[in-house]
Amino acid sequence: MTLDALSAHTETVPPAAALEEAAQRLIAQHADALPDLSGLIVLLPSLHAVAPFARALAQAAGRSTLILPRLTTLPQLAAQMPLLQPTTSELERQGLLYGALRERGWLREQDRWSMARALMSLFDELTLHRVALPEDEADFARRLAAAYGAREGPSLRFEARLVHSLWQVHNAVLADRPDATAAYVLRLSRLAREAPAPLYAVGLGQLAPVEVECLLRYAERQPVRVFAPALLEASKDPVQEVLAAAWMAGPDTLGERALRLRERHPASPLANRLRLSAAHGLEQAAQLAEHKLRRWLAEGRQSIAIVAQDRLAARRLRALLERCDILVSDETGWTLSTAAAASVVMRWLDLMASDFHHRELLDFLKSPLIFSDVPAPARREAVYELERLIRSRNLVSRLAHYRIAARETGSTSLALLDRLEAARRLWPREAKPLADWFATLRQTLDGLGITQALRADLAGAQLFALLATLEEDAQKTPGRFHLAEWRRLLDEALEATTFRDASIDSPVVFTHLAATRLRRFDGVILLGAGAEELPSRPEGSPFFNEAVRAELMLPTRRQTLESQRKDLAGLLSGANEVLAIWQSEKDGETHLPSPWFDVLATLHEMAWGDDLALREELRPISPPRSGATPRPAPRLAPAQVPTRISASGYNSLLACPYQYFARHVLGLNEEDEVTVEMEKQDFGQVVHRILARFHARHPVITRLGEEEAERILRAITEEVFAPLLAQNYLNHAWKLAWEAVLPDYLAWQRSREQNDWRVAGQEIARRRRLALDDGTAVELVGTLDRLDRADDRLAVLDYKTGDPSRLRKRLKDAGEDVQLPVYALLAGEQVAEAAYIVLAKEGPTLVPFARDIASEAALVEARLVNILGNLRAGAPLPAHGREESCRHCEMAGLCRRAFWETLP
Template sequence: MNAAQPYFDRVARHILTAQAAALPDLRGIVILLPGFHTAQPLAQALMREAQVPALLLPQMVTLNNWASSLTADFVPESRRLALLYQALQSRRWFGQADLWSLAQELLVLFDELTHSLSTLPSDADAFAAAVQQAYNARQNSTLQFEARLVFELWYAMQAGGEADAARAYQQRLAKLAQQADKPLYVLRTSDWTALEQRFLDQYAERAEVTVFDLREMETRWSGLLRDQTIPLNTLSTPPFGDRLRFFAATSLEQEARAATMQVRRWLQEGKRDIAIVAQDRVVARRMRALLERAEVLVADETGWTFATLSVSAVLDRWFTALQSDFYHHDLLDLLKSPYIFADMAAGERKSAVYQLEQLLRKHGIVSGLEKFIALAEHETDLHRPLARLRQAAILLEQGKKQGLGEWLAALIESLRVLGIDTGLQQDDAGQQLLRALEGWQQELEGDEGRYRFSEWRRWLAQQLDTQTYRDSSIDSTVRFTHLAATRWRAFDAVVLLGCDADHLPSVADGGRWFNDSVRSSLNLPTRGMHAARQCDDLLALLALNDCVLVTWQKDKNGEEGLLSPYLEMLRDLHTLTYGDDLSESELHAYLAAEDARKVELPQAVQPAPSVASEAVPQGVSISGYNSMVACPYQFYARHILHLNELDEVQEGIEKRDYGERVHDVLQRFHERYPQVCGHNVEEMEVALRRISEEVFADLLRQDFAARAWLARWFQSLPAYLEWQTENEAEGWRYAEAESKFDWQLEGVRLRGRIDRLDVRAEEKLVLDYKTQSEQALRNKLREPGEDVQLACYAYAHEAADAAFVSIENGKVKLVEPKQDVPLLAQLNAERLEQVMGRIRGGAGLPANGIDAVCTHCEMRGVCRKGEWQ
């Protein structure tokens, strides 16, 4: 027998005694329940106490369900919200405030004002009279500005002929009270709202009403926290050490793990109806993930707002891409959603997205759908997806104003064009989202307001944040629920999750604009009343359940966390009376044991992979050879496994762009002026400056910062012309630039491109422009063979000399290797042949780069240097 059974038996005995003459037929009464979960245990109690072969059960309903059995027309909330938004916008009272959230909060207050009427009007005329009576009563009273604003707006909104949901609910209750002809039995754990109390009072005028208040049936529990003026040592505290325990966690992760561990223990003990009453939804998310990892599915009675679900994320990505003119990151985020283009074959869709990403990164286009379409002109696989994006973007043209319903219709059509609706239809949450969008569109067809795209997007975001999705596909003995849903319910075990002072009592919804002072002025329920109701619900839960674990975080982000004041008092009372502070004593040991059983992965070792001979590349670029010398494993990852990072789309000018432009400028200049000797220096500088402006023109259009790079280059022009003049004076003549080479060595081809080749009679000089300092380049050449670039260039062109040309900080210097270049070139070529031969023979490629190489190596996460034994 669970702890709740005696209470249900008492209720059943009372009902059966009062209805003894009608037995076994109880259809002549109505039982009002706090929730339908209570119907089964109450029916079982009635059967148990009646002791008859058959019993015709009474009508058992919730008040809301009972009222819904009567029809009533009313304005949808979405349309009502739009009307109030337009009213606020026209009055310009709140400046740049978020009017959508303000309107939403005002509607909540309006409904509470409607429910606070002193009478229960049953029709439009009676309602108008009640509103007028309330207005006349308040008109001359002293109200603060915010309260008067709310009251005046409410009065103005009620002047319309159409009823809203709150008024329709009120009228339904009035009709139920007028039709009262059956005894009514009511189960409750906390105070009624003013509307519910008026309904019971009017019902009691025509039929008998009996209330079973758990606070009166179990005074030991309910009296503990009701009167806080009574000294603690005078209270009669029931022993609840066998039913209630507290776990104080040191972190969110520990709290979620402890609660998960306790649920698993209960399941192992055979408990089959376990409730997790989640006060802290962040901890609840983590706990759900841990339970699913342990293969324990969880039913969720509370649900999650659509704004937190992945099905809504695709809408946000779509809007963000639109508003950013398809900024490349936003576009790729959208295209990588599993919901877009769901009507295409999966392989075709992934291939198109991959091709587009490669194109964007290769050509560096930052944004602009039309630019992307032009870029993909020769990529047939991309034509259809990009054309669909253009068609969908036209449907949601941002420059116009239109009604909420029209925006929704355009959105739904754009989802169809993009195949997102197909993807959403394959997901239960997606189906509910589509139904919600279509429902709002139908409700708002008559809305005459006109809204910009940004206004409508804020409206939609708020709607998604208020609509709840509940997954009905999971049927589990473990369930998430909330405190109000536990009224008159008993479980095999309960976890009260996240019971710190910030979450219990929780703050009532809607408090950003109008505080308790405003609510008190309007005679509306305050946060104190809301908290008192939670206190009663908490005590009722503890009275009806004999296995409860309370969890909370005593340390939160380095600060001390406080337990809920209600539970703190209960714990202190129990400690004073019985010397037991109710601390959970076993979970810490279980968590420690779980930590100790974690699998220890073998520590990483320095990798030195070998490669099958057929996988060894036939050709190597100069940069590949440099990579091999710097670190063989880097060469393996980059040039054999091809794990190179994707190039990022550049949004600003980098030094690499500057270096490329300098190379281009000098190539064009020397093609026009192979020799500068014989020309006027000023003329050469003007020509070089003009060519520079032509080469930098695209960067100047793209980014204002390019002017700084161009000025930096202009600073070096006199020094370059002076160096070139000296170079020519030594007999060297410009021969060619940007020359490709592809030399066949023994077992490998060497590929590359030299910046410039100068000749002097039969001599050749290979030059490589560098926008680096002279000292940095000398450091490169300090150890022979460490940098293979110049040596390989010299070998490829059979040049006797090779050098870097340092162009930096207004200086131009020639940096030459100290070693004999032909010999160094020959040695580098022989080393490449030997190394490639050993690789083909199965030699390992160890990760042996020095720290200076590893610091900027993108393969460090692959070789895992720093984790080696």
């Protein structure tokens, strides 16, 4: 049943002035009742049309005072009809269908909630379209097979069995307590029986059969008049005449229709109304829309709509507008799951699932919604302390590990960690009723200081209201559910809920195509006019193809397309100017315009020699380059010159002064990363720790037997590697690599001790004061891996796990590698030997500093004093741009070497 069934009560009105014409006819019909029209009811397609129609009525009545009719929508009018029986919530329905699927063992557990929601949608359609399934399941399967044009295979029989059996379960359980859709049908029936006042309907669009039936039965008791815009008809509206010629099939060709249009309209009705623009990608689409919108605002236009068919481009446009302080009223909204308030809830559940992985934990704690009952400075300091603690101790996960470390160091983060532990204990492993899970979430939000912050946030307040409703509805949902099952239900609920910020009042509105019915705009940007976005793709359903839907008298894709096309036709009549934009290129692939606009452009070019393409000059997407990016060479004020420098900082200063500036002056050094899988650098640090512990306990290993020394070193290896192996099984490979070297290292160490060298210290932090010429001083700092003594001789040694030949190359040129000379300076006394101990798989190798270490250390000290003195005097810190320094430099994006090197 369609609107055609109401043809006896229907009058057409011109699309460009549908509200005005309908208002005039209503006023003419009830002129004797003026100024009181409160005894009438007017149905509109949405509440957006209420204010415009009220203005149209006032203008048509020509009175300063007018008592308006009841202006509403059909669902809202029906909602005012009381029901005697209680209703079933959507959550109860979904839980019922989920339980039936679980009881029968149908589908995977992770698919059941979404299948239950899909079944609810299907059953709602069946209810709204008065479709009754056959009583016999086998008969239903045969009808499906006939509609599909296929044999009754296992998959078809399973579809028939699933739909048929759950439809019966659904109807049997909900017979006494109707769901929302069944309640709507009952209210429509009561509305039709009571028919409280004469009824007018303006531009309602597509109605369900039960709604059409309601209006027909209503008309038996009260006058009913339906005003329908004459869309896509060759009527007196020139715009609709052009659109009908392009979009409505006929016996003649497109060229013949174009010729007739040109004869009837020498000037195109669309010439100053519609323009089409192909953008080369997302950014240009958004910038093109922003450019046009800002121009319209500058012209003083008061009502501008962005019809967001392309949601990604719309989000980018919104960001560009907010950058220019242009706020928009968003009628489309966004899913609640993407709001920060909802992400806090989901991150808490992710934390428990990941055993409080450090990245997720720090991300969670940095949200301002967490621990909102703690003063912000104290909260930030505690989180910062925890982050440093996690990085310094390489803590990957487990709340217990963080709490132990915080307790040992006296960190202020311990109080927050204790609250996290208390919240975690609320979540059991066993199954619980749905309502209990929602109650647990509520208690967790209270305990973590989130509730207060949510109530103060617009999206948070809506989330809190949703959770309260779900908890109340869950009280009537039977069965017990595991945490994973409840989590999937919560995900579904957040994805299905739309958040809209109603606090913004702006002349610019984001909306969707159906919401533009009967509305007038000074300008419209149709963002997403490509073949992928227009017509919109239908929401996927796991049930029934188009043939089956037609057999069951359910809406088909064809009907949906027709409705969208009429909405677009109404938009083009109701807007003073429309700019339709699509992305002609996406991910390197060509994308076509919507077939509706494609054929319209072709017809228009045939008729008037204009393909409707936008030809106005636009500002460039990016400002033109005035030349190459200059090679950076910052200068420091004396107060900016660091008063402390390490061996690595010194090496960085020599390799690239700008690299040193970025790392140590701007403080952009990369933070220590928590590593789960060990890397080569981490391996070297682990070996350092093992040998430091070993030699601290046994400075002279010749006092131990060979087997005893190896046993002790292997025990220390197990001790140091134990937490790393617990983090990641793959770290066993690094342990095996070290254990392969271990016997050779002990042999090498015995040989060294036979030459009278003894380990005198390891992991020794030292500092040295360097006086500058201007009377200031700089502190040279470093940690020496190892000091050896032989009588009155001192050796500075540094462990390495790299390539010996690479280290020899680094030491070949004087002054190129300053690490060993700096360590010699920090040793604080005459150094006889400096070398790297390379712990390679072939065995330990000593790579000695070949030149006189004392002389080289003196030269390194003098050069550093000179460099720092020059920096204090204003010397620049240029970027060298040498390949060997730039290859692994993390500051490459900051100095922009690629630009100043390749551009003229």
